[in-house]
Amino acid sequence: MQQPEATVTAAPLPPNEADRLVALHRYGILDTPADPRFDRIVALSARLLDMPIALVTLVDAERQWFKARQGVDLAETPRDISFCTHAVSDGSMLEVPDAIQDARFIDNPLVTGDPGIRFYAGAPLLDENGHALGTLCVIDRKPRHLSEEQRALLSDLAGMAQDAMQLHRALLEAEQARADAEYANRAKTNFLAFMSHELRTPLNAVIGFGELMEAEPFGPLGSPRYQHYAGMIVEGGRHLLEVINAILDLTRIESGKFALQREAMTVGEEVAVVTGLVRVQADAGSVALALDAAAVGALPMISADRSALRQALLNLVGNAVKFTPAGGQVSITGEEREGWLRLIIKDTGIGIAPEDLRRLGEPFFQSGPVMARRAEGSGLGLAITRQLVALHGGALDIASELGKGTTVTVSLPLA
Template sequence: MKAPLPADEHARLAALHEANVLDTAPEEDFDDIALLASEICGTPMGLVSLVDENRQWFKAKVGVDLDETRRELSFCAYAIHGHELLEVPDATVDRRFADNPYVQAEEGIRFYAGAPVVLDGTHAVGTVCVVDRVPRELSDAQRRALRSLARHAAVQLELRRFARHAGDVADRLRQLDRMKDSFLATVSHELRTPLSTIRGYLEMLLESDFDQETSRRFLSVMQRNSDRLLRLIDELLLVARLTEESIELEPAELDLAELVHQVIAACRPLAEHKEVGLHDRSGGPVPARGDGKRLAQALNHLVVNAIKFTGAGGEITIDATTDGEPQLIITDTGVGIPSDDLPHVFDRFYRCPSAEVMAVQGPGLGLAIVKSIIDAHHGSVHLDSKPGVGTTVRLTLPRR
């Protein structure tokens, strides 16, 4: 049987498309959800499934080779009719699914359980679901865990929608300067949503007894979201201060080459994880005067940015040199920036299209912070980029 359309189908699809997640690359947060759902429920298959107009697309999957299926064959098309978990103990005796080709196939689907992923507290756009080839039933603890994972998936989608709205609002902020403080206050409030992720995992840890490995996975996800939240709030607080006053510096004599060594050491684990080469081209000492903490913050932003936008096998070099004036030069072989986007890359909250395509997280504040820090030093930032070739950023400080 084909599932009827939900009463809120039009608004439901609008909410799903607004999240801008369909057909995006895999992401660790969603992969963790699918894996945990499978492990907690003891099923060979776990999915984060999103129901589009004519298809069911899998944002994350465990034990499944398909990327999508036709909507009329989808169990999740029934689950999105409400906000309660849908459980099918044996699909062969359920008139809604008995004739489904995935049920009739050899070693076909027998068991299904899906918790709706609800946006705005209203629209079910998909599910976190588990599937098995034998009939079964979930325990109460497993049902609670599946619902908590669905709430976590909803939080991740809401963050995407918020980031997209933030970009739209930022366009208006460039024209209406008086709206900045209000907007930043709203952003600071909305960025608390990662706390919902942490709370969801805490609920599961407190409600049930999990083995050590599953508990470790829970804690790892919580730690990652906590770190992300702290970074975002730190950046927002810095940008908020910049709307009222310039950055306060604590200038001192420093060596830019040593600064490069420190930042590379901090960023190397991320580069190795992305399989990107990270090379220190600085030679002898490069004396300069500035705020070492702020300059390290700017350089770290640029190096992390380069790693995020450089594919596996790519190369990044960082050099500290002097040609009359002290300079830091960061060159990558990443995706590059189209010429139309170059005038906007230092704008607050600006995210280039490649950030959406590559599912790079962040509110678009990094380059704006870099420019503010260098401006406060009375220096300059110059960026050259070519799509498909790479990007070079040159930070120049005044003579001592």
């Protein structure tokens, strides 16, 4: 069908035309592919009102574009011959019972030519600020009148079309927000990885020279107290290096660059190794470290990354010992239940407040009073542990009561 040329005077522009166009383009819906939500609305409109033509139109600066159409082949027409422009201009429903009896449309090429409009009714699509963005309209090739009930129905159907537009905009904004968040997360990850890498080289030099100074029998400047200062430099440097390495681990996991090297392994053996490594720390703090060797040793083999699993267990058992006062106890046991292997680490330590428990595992978050943290750690260990367990398809559950201790359960799938 050939697009007709304009031979009539267009409707006057709405007083808020500039704002209306901004509002329309904010939806990001012009020239988008067909959408079944809108197609169903025009089909329903044509059927309920017994019309051969139904359209969802959007009126741009120079044209009216059809988001959905039934009964015509055109995708758009010039604005100046558009019936819908009059409804947009008034911001209210427009009904033309007989176009050839209406001075505004008698010479309109859409009336004198294809599609031969005689009857038109259009309800404006109003956004939340009252801008008329287009219409839901129905058209017939013979004169007609709508009853009050039919006008109300057309208005309701136009509301459905506007709701569909709102949903389209919301989905578009959500997709943009997701893309922005992904970009920001990639930028953060790349920045942290770069900075962590660049910091390790000079930091290793600081630690190395600090160790040389600490090894001097009477201190580098002839006084034993400088030997103590050197020891503090080394201790601080090692702690900072641990933080940098943890950041690198976390960024690798978050960026998807941490690949598990799975192998068949006995969890009991790894728990025994971890217990041995942490026992020195426990003994130094007068904390009893109890391993239920029988229960843990009876656990079946699983497929896991040995290094990643050991790191996770070291973080959990080490934390339990660190936050348990002298005279307390940390116990480790295990069980197999319904296709899952569970390791349970329980301590009689300071516990975690409910408001902190909700945030536990967030990077850099540390629970409890500042003094209770013993000025150790970065808050990254648990975040990394949770990620490592999740990479294995497992889960980390933490139950705690302030002043009474904490129980951490590591669940790993057997299959």
